[in-house]
Amino acid sequence: MPDYKExxxxxxxxxxxxxxxxxxxxxxxxxxxxxxxQGDLIVLSQSQDTEET
Known part of the structure; x- marks a missing residue:
């Protein structure tokens, strides 16, 4: 019988x-x-040329 405890x-x-x-x-x-x-953070501007559908 296998030794289940072990x-x-x-x-x-x-x-x-x-x-x-x-x-x-x-x-x-x-x-x-x-x-x-710490690296320098660069703030990117949001593009205004997105088209709405």
Whole structure:
């Protein structure tokens, strides 16, 4: 008979590792974003030549 408890624990551990990997990647990306130099914002004017139907 299969050891369902061991199967469950194996899947649970792998799931936990996957979640922790995703959380770490998200945190790294947030740090990169926060530490990135601020660019200059350019305001674009809205074009007035749109036609209404």
């Amino acid at each position: 199967m469950y624990l194996t899947l649970f551990r792998a799931t936990e590792q996957a979640i922790n990997t995703l959380i770490a990647a998200q945190q790294q990306c947030e740090e990169l974003y926060m530490n990135a130099p």
